Every structure is written in structure tokens, then in C-alpha cells.
């Protein structure tokens with residue numbers, strides 16, 4: 001079966017702990033992340049954004065419900081297969097860039113492929129290096145780069161293996177606003193020029209405005225979706241969460 005959904009969760013419930021002290025971080029969330037779309041996940045602190053991302057990406061398991069990457073139901077995979085799926089079919093960009101300090105830019109970008117023993121597509125890698133604008137930095141180490149440049153390496157690395165979906169957790173959290181804008185523009189271009197899929201958790205309405213669609217969580221539930229977001233519209237929607245009911 002072919003799919004137009006890069007990743008999705010259905011009736012996702014995640015409870016941390018048990019009994020009276022249990023926290024229902026996800027309370028029946030169903031959401032799909034279509035192929036070729038840049039989706040931002042927003043919501044107040046503690047609303048379940050990171051939990052949703054971690055469960056959708058196979059970094060954590062659901063208490064009940066299902067998480068799929070492409071057509072693969074993650075609950076059917078043992079630990080080894082889940083590790084392989086994360087390595088081969090999912091890309092990650094984190095707030096802390098998580099580059100390997102002893103490797104060059106080129107080696108960091110190729111790392112997921114090298115770990116998989118895969119050649120990769122040389123044309124794809126070359127195009128990625130141009131998209132992120134790092135051709136003249138390929139032989140530098142991460143410590144010789146600015147924060148924005150390091151995050152651009154992390155973005156290129158996340159896309160290197162042509163994954164089904166790239167998950168980004170506050171990718172601009174450690175960057176000044178100009179570098180942040182560059183990285184977000186890059187994520188948007190990567191999605192639009194290569195029909196890849198990005199799911200990004202963010203607190204920042206300006207960051208969410210780069211997405212094609214924003215999904216809003218509150219108290220572990222999906223409460224709204226917004227297409228063609230602007231920073232002002234997202235900010236207004238977020239303000240509504242602060243009004244006491």
C-alpha cells in the first residue's frame with residue numbers, strides 16, 4: 001500500500017507513572033503529518049508537545065493507541081527494528097545541535113549513512129550541502145562554526161539519508177533570531193524543494209509561521225489546527241490559552 005502520510009498517531013495516550021501520581025501527557029491525540037508538509041506543534045508548556053514528538057518518532061512508546069512512520073506500525077517493532085527505523089527512515093534536529101566534535105562538517109552530515117553502511121545518493125548530498133550553504137566549510141570542525149552554521153549541519157545531517165520524516169525539537173532554541181530565521185527558512189526550503197516532511201515542536205510563533213500548518217495541543221489533547229499560519233495569528237491563538245475559563 002502506498003501512503004501520503006509520512007507519520008501519524010491514532011488515539012495516542014501516554015501516561016507517565018501510575019495511580020494518583022500518574023500524568024496523562026497525551027490524552028487521545030490523533031494527528032497525521034502528510035508527505036511534503038512542514039507541520040509545527042505548538043501549545044502551552046506541559047501540553048504534551050515533546051511527548052507527542054517522541055512517541056511519533058519512536059523515541060518513546062505510547063501507553064495506548066498507535067504510532068506509524070509511513071505504513072509501519074511502531075508497536076510491531078522490537079527494539080532492534082525500532083533502532084533501525086529511527087536510523088534509516090527518520091531524521092532528527094535537536095535544540096542542542098548534537099554534532100560529533102571530532103568529525104568534520106562533511107563527516108557529520110554523512111554520519112547516519114556511514115553508521116548504516118550506506119552509500120547514500122551523492123547528488124542528493126551535494127544538493128543538500130548547497131541548500132544549507134556549507135560548501136566552503138566542509139572540512140571544518142563544529143567548534144570552528146557559529147551556532148547557526150552548526151544547526152545548518154544538523155539539518156543537512158537529518159536529511160542526508162532521505163528520511164520519510166524529519167522531527168525537529170525547538171531547532172532554533174539556542175540561536176539568535178537571525179540565525180534562527182536562516183535555519184527555519186532552510187527547513188521550509190528543504191520541504192518545498194525536495195517534497196520532504198518536517199514536524200517541528202516550537203514555542204515561538206515566528207518559528208511556527210514558517211510551517212504550512214500548525215497543530216495546537218492543550219492538556220494532552222489536539223485542540224486546533226491552522227493552515228497558512230502567520231506569527232500574529234499564531235500568537236493570537238496562543239493568547240487564547242492564557243485566558244482563564
Ligand SMILES: Nc1ncnc2c1ncn2[C@@H]1O[C@H](COP(=O)(O)OP(=O)(O)OP(=O)(O)O)[C@@H](O)[C@H]1O
Nearest residue numbers: 016017023025043044045046047048049050051052
Ligand atoms: N518522563 C516523564 N515522567 C513524568 N512526567 C513527564 C515526563 N515527561 C513529561 N512529563 C509530563 O508530561 C506532561 C507533558 O510534557 P511534555 O514535555 O510533553 O510537554 P511540552 O508541551 O513539550 O512542554 P514544554 O513546552 O514545557 O517543553 C507534563 O505534565 C510533564 O510534566
